Amino acid sequence: MSRRKRMLENLDADVRDHIERETQDNIAGGMSPEEARRRAFLKFGNVSRVREDTRNVWTFVWLEQILLDLRFALRMLRKSPGFTAVAILTLALGIGANTAIFSIVDGVILRPLPYPQSDRIVYFGWLDKQQLIPDLSIPELAFIRDHATNFTAVAGFQGYADKELSQGPSKRWVTAAFITDGFFETLGVSPQLGHPFARQFTRPGGANAAVLTDSLWRSVFASDPNIIGRQIILDNEPYTVTGVLPPGFEYTQPADVFVSLHFDNDLGNNGLNTDVIGRLKPGVSLSAAQAEARLVGSQFFAQASAEQRQGAGVLHLDRYQDYLASGHRSTLLILLSAVGLLLLIACANVASLLLARATSRQKEISIRLALGAGPRRLLQQFLAEGLILGITGAAAGLAAAVSSLHIFVSAIPWDLPLMDRIALDARVLFFTTAVALAASVIFGLASFFQTRKLDLNSTLKEGHAVAGTRRTRTTLLNALVIGEIAISLMLALGAGLLVKTLYNLYQVNLGFNPDHLVLMHTPFRSNMSDAKIWNFERQALARIQSIPGVQSPAIVSVAPLHGQGNVPAQRDGHPENSLSTEYRAISADYFATMGIPILRGRAFQQTDFTSSAPVAIINETLARDWWSGQNPIGDRVVIGEYKGRQYINIPQPALQVIGVVADVKGRLLDRPAPDMVYVPASQALQMNRSSDWIIRTKASMGIAAALRKAITDISPDQRITDLQPMSQLIGTAVAQPSFLALLMGSFGALALLLTLGGVYGLLSFQIAQRTHEIGVRIALGATRRQIWRLVIGRAAKVAAIGVLIGLFAAFGLTRLMASLLFSVQPIDPLVFASVPILVLFVALLAAYIPARRAMRVDPMVALRHE
Amino acid sequence: MSTREDTKRVELLQGTLDLLILRTLLRGPAHGYAIAKAIEFNSDDVLQVEQGSLYPALHRLIKRRWISAEEGASENNRRAKFYRLTPKGRRQLALETSKWDKLARAIARILQPAE
Numbered sequence: 019m020s021r022r023k024r025m026l027e028n029l030d031a032d033v034r035d036h037i038e039r040e041t042q043d044n045i046a047g048g049m050s051p052e053e054a055r056r057r058a059f060l061k062f063g064n065v066s067r068v069r070e071d072t073r074n075v076w077t078f079v080w081l082e083q084i085l086l087d088l089r090f091a092l093r094m095l096r097k098s099p100g101f102t103a104v105a106i107l108t109l110a111l112g113i114g115a116n117t118a119i120f121s122i123v124d125g126v127i128l129r130p131l132p133y134p135q136s137d138r139i140v141y142f143g144w145l146d147k148q149q150l151i152p153d154l155s156i157p158e159l160a161f162i163r164d165h166a167t168n169f170t171a172v173a174g175f176q177g178y179a180d181k182e183l184s185q186g187p188s189k190r191w192v193t194a195a196f197i198t199d200g201f202f203e204t205l206g207v208s209p210q211l212g213h214p215f216a217r218q219f220t221r222p223g224g225a226n227a228a229v230l231t232d233s234l235w236r237s238v239f240a241s242d243p244n245i246i247g248r249q250i251i252l253d254n255e256p257y258t259v260t261g262v263l264p265p266g267f268e269y270t271q272p273a274d275v276f277v278s279l280h281f282d283n284d285l286g287n288n289g290l291n292t293d294v295i296g297r298l299k300p301g302v303s304l305s306a307a308q309a310e311a312r313l314v315g316s317q318f319f320a321q322a323s324a325e326q327r328q329g330a331g332v333l334h335l336d337r338y339q340d341y342l343a344s345g346h347r348s349t350l351l352i353l354l355s356a357v358g359l360l361l362l363i364a365c366a367n368v369a370s371l372l373l374a375r376a377t378s379r380q381k382e383i384s385i386r387l388a389l390g391a392g393p394r395r396l397l398q399q400f401l402a403e404g405l406i407l408g409i410t411g412a413a414a415g416l417a418a419a420v421s422s423l424h425i426f427v428s429a430i431p432w433d434l435p436l437m438d439r440i441a442l443d444a445r446v447l448f449f450t451t452a453v454a455l456a457a458s459v460i461f462g463l464a465s466f467f468q469t470r471k472l473d474l475n476s477t478l479k480e481g482h483a484v485a486g487t488r489r490t491r492t493t494l495l496n497a498l499v500i501g502e503i504a505i506s507l508m509l510a511l512g513a514g515l516l517v518k519t520l521y522n523l524y525q526v527n528l529g530f531n532p533d534h535l536v537l538m539h540t541p542f543r544s545n546m547s548d549a550k551i552w553n554f555e556r557q558a559l560a561r562i563q564s565i566p567g568v569q570s571p572a573i574v575s576v577a578p579l580h581g582q583g584n585v586p587a588q589r590d591g592h593p594e595n596s597l598s599t600e601y602r603a604i605s606a607d608y609f610a611t612m613g614i615p616i617l618r619g620r621a622f623q624q625t626d627f628t629s630s631a632p633v634a635i636i637n638e639t640l641a642r643d644w645w646s647g648q649n650p651i652g653d654r655v656v657i658g659e660y661k662g663r664q665y666i667n668i669p670q671p672a673l674q675v676i677g678v679v680a681d682v683k684g685r686l687l688d689r690p691a692p693d694m695v696y697v698p699a700s701q702a703l704q705m706n707r708s709s710d711w712i713i714r715t716k717a718s719m720g721i722a723a724a725l726r727k728a729i730t731d732i733s734p735d736q737r738i739t740d741l742q743p744m745s746q747l748i749g750t751a752v753a754q755p756s757f758l759a760l761l762m763g764s765f766g767a768l769a770l771l772l773t774l775g776g777v778y779g780l781l782s783f784q785i786a787q788r789t790h791e792i793g794v795r796i797a798l799g800a801t802r803r804q805i806w807r808l809v810i811g812r813a814a815k816v817a818a819i820g821v822l823i824g825l826f827a828a829f830g831l832t833r834l835m836a837s838l839l840f841s842v843q844p845i846d847p848l849v850f851a852s853v854p855i856l857v858l859f860v861a862l863l864a865a866y867i868p869a870r871r872a873m874r875v876d877p878m879v880a881l882r883h884e
Numbered sequence: 885m886s887t888r889e890d891t892k893r894v895e896l897l898q899g900t901l902d903l904l905i906l907r908t909l910l911r912g913p914a915h916g917y918a919i920a921k922a923i924e925f926n927s928d929d930v931l932q933v934e935q936g937s938l939y940p941a942l943h944r945l946i947k948r949r950w951i952s953a954e955e956g957a958s959e960n961n962r963r964a965k966f967y968r969l970t971p972k973g974r975r976q977l978a979l980e981t982s983k984w985d986k987l988a989r990a991i992a993r994i995l996q997p998a999e
Contacts, residue, residue: 025943025946031963032916032939032965033936035963036917061935062935063935063936063937064936068936068937068940071939072939072940072943075940075943075944075947076943076947
């Protein structure tokens with residue numbers, strides 16, 4: 019038996035015994051038995067309190083009390099299910115949204131990359147005038163690898179491409195990632211079978227090597243243990259398998275096979291096009307490595323030939339994860355702040371509900387105070403109630419987030435690195451719990467502070483608050499509602515700016531008419547010659563033309579909004595006119611099909627495709643940039659030349675400009691049209707090794723099947739991707755701003771809805787409290803209209819203050835959104851004028867019902883009630 | 885504690901009760917009622933203990949192992965719990981007493997500086 023139990027065992031007997039003795043003594047002193055007993059009890063004091071205090075000596079008082087408080091709180095909450103449901107739902111909404119957004123922030127920014135000691139992995143880039151160019155050229159990579167001493171490995175990665183994997187007669191498309199040797203060493207990953215490939219596989223003209231992912235090895239090669247050293251065929255070229263990666267290996271985007279990248283000195287390997295990563299040697303600090311990188315960068319410049327010198331500024335390195343997250347950081351942080359604000363509103367709403375509810379609890383609380391509950395005890399009680407609301411709300415929110423996170427993440431239209439990792443983990447749980455606890459404390463404190471000035475006597479006597487109390491509570495409530503209005507105004511303003519951004523994006527002049535256009539993409543095998551490609555395309559165009567419903571088909575190497583393909587180019591004989599321009603190989607009918615107007619000169623004709631006279635058509639922007647208003651027709655441009663230097667091994671002829679066309683968008687909808695050079699597909703360099711097909715149809719007709727057939731009739735194993743209406747491509751281009759606008763719009767709408775509830779609650783509460791006063795006013799001759807004005811005026815005042823505060827804060831905060839906006843100023847006059855009006859309107863709407871209730875107060879009833 | 889208007893009686897400072905209990909038990913083991921009476925009697929009824937508050941204090945002292953409790957029989961053979969000062973409690977009493985003396989002297993000096 020514990021000491022505690024032993025000691026408390028006979029406590030009641032001890033107390034009884036004590037009082038008995040005192041009674042006996044008193045009787046002995048001459049009192050009547052009743053009087054003696056009464057005096058004894060009086061002298062002893064509050065028996066149950068003594069019992070409790072004594073017990074408390076032996077217990078972890080707080081623990082026992084908290085359990086009691088929790089039980090009591092549960093009972094109280096169950097007694098008002100409506101209030102509890104609204105409070106929990108509100109919280110669940112706020113916490114659920116926060117949990118979901120935080121999981122994404124966690125997965126992208128906070129959680130370490132899935133590689134051993136991932137904080138030792140760095141990436142390289144050129145830092146030029148505060149701007150980071152995160153890609154390097156192959157010569158730069160080679161130089162860093164050979165000269166920097168602070169790294170256990172340095173490697174390059176050059177993107178992904180689909181390749182056809184053939185195994186005897188069966189063929190399938192796989193995604194290949196191009197990497198140099200040292201890639202897996204840098205990531206700290208060892209193959210489960212074999213080893214990474216050696217440097218020899220990256221030499222110009224060297225043999226190809228491949229490292230398979232576990233899933234490709236299992237699915238296609240049936241987990242063949244003897245795969246190492248065997249050759250696989252990708253795009254009809256042999257690759258030697260040197261290793262198989264462990265299961266679960268992931269890089270920024272999913273890939274099936276990692277193949278060797280050759281350091282060929284051709285066009286593809288001369289640009290800033292390679293992600294370079296390295297692993298710091300143990301003990302080397304980031305700053306030491308940064309210092310060395312600067313030095314190595316300047317050494318590279320000192321020894322490099324002019325054409326090798328692609329980068330500018332200083333060679334910079336930083337943690338790889340920071341780089342991966344950098345593009346998403348501001349968007350995610352803005353979303354996180356938005357849901358944070360939403361949660362604040364939710365909390366304010368629940369807190370004001372709690373405050374309003376306290377009216378009905380005044381008597382209970384007064385009784386508890388009168389019975390000797392100290393302020394600490396009372397605070398504990400309120401905290402327990404807050405805790406139950408907070409935890410239940412968090413649990414509901416978490417459940418909602420768990421069940422919807424997957425759908426939510428897959429709806430995110432931008433490429434988050436390592437997106438599969440986004441999930442609810444311990445950190446997210448911790449975050450949610452912290453949020454719930456913080457909310458609970460806020461609720462507890464809110465309820466507590468309004469009891470501080472409770473006047474016991476008058477409350478107990480009348481069951482009504484005295485004037486002083488009422489004012490304090492209303493002040494706090496007012497403040498909460500003003501805060502809600504201010505925050506929801508901020509959220510609504512943010513949403514307004516994004517909606518206007520979206521509207522502006524849809525208003526953007528694409529430069530072509532997207533109606534009734536169908537897009538199709540055909541990637542070509544790397545061993546297909548340019549001539550063979552054009553030959554295939556010509557035949558397919560003819561076939562597509564004959565499909566019923568097709569008005570005109572055309573080919574372009576890269577369709578607007580579908581990607582980019584740039585080359586160094588120069589106005590012939592004018593090294594000062596050098597640019598990296600977009601380069602498009604097109605068929606004769608491209609401009610007609612797209613509806614792109616010819617501004618000067620002429621479009622390509624069939625003869626341009628059969629003759630060898632090199633010609634080009636340029637866009638308006640390039641004409642302006644190089645000829646500044648003068649007529650470019652007849653002048654020449656050279657592809658592959660830049661500031662007088664050749665960047666393509668095969669010398670390119672100067673192209674005669676035969677026409678100028680109107681601008682169309684490049685890859686991005688929200689950027690101005692890039693400089694562009696069009697050449698006949700028959701003469702073009704097939705750089706992208708793929709073509710986009712643009713088909714104008716007579717009406718919106720289903721021609722997909724016919725298109726596929728037209729292609730495969732000519733080339734049965736030609737791959738077709740991205741077959742879609744052009745409008746869908748535009749939808750994809752605005753997917754990210756749409757998603758953001760939708761998200762922020764929902765947050766704003768929710769915030770307004772909650773605020774509506776908050777204002778309604780405040781006014782209802784105030785009117786309930788002032789029924790008597792209103793009755794007196796009416797009895798003394800106030801008109802209904804005056805009463806109406808009184809209530810609406812109060813709402814208007816609260817709303818106006820909230821709106822002013824919100825506007826003030828928003829002036830500072832919307833600037834942070836600038837990177838998400840498109841031709842909208844962070845302080846857009848239209849948005850900043852209309853949204854506050856909307857918020858005011860919502861507040862007055864909320865006041866409508868309470869105002870009508872106040873108008874209808876019957877003075878007789880109100881006064882008699884007193 | 886009590887809120888009587890009797891000016892002659894002084895409310896006990898918190899913690900002082902502990903000291904008084906220890907002092908009372910210095911003369912030998914006693915049961916609860918006897919301790920209460922002794923405190924009242926020895927202070928000429930000036931110190932008014934709300935008797936109930938004795939029990940939490942006793943248990944607090946037991947918990948700190950300054951006193952121990954044992955079942956026994958009282959004068960007229962009734963069952964009673966006897967409280968006894970432990971060696972640790974004796975040391976504590978000496979310590980507290982000297983502290984209290986110092987405090988009392990200091991207060992006395994402040995209240996009657998002229999003398």
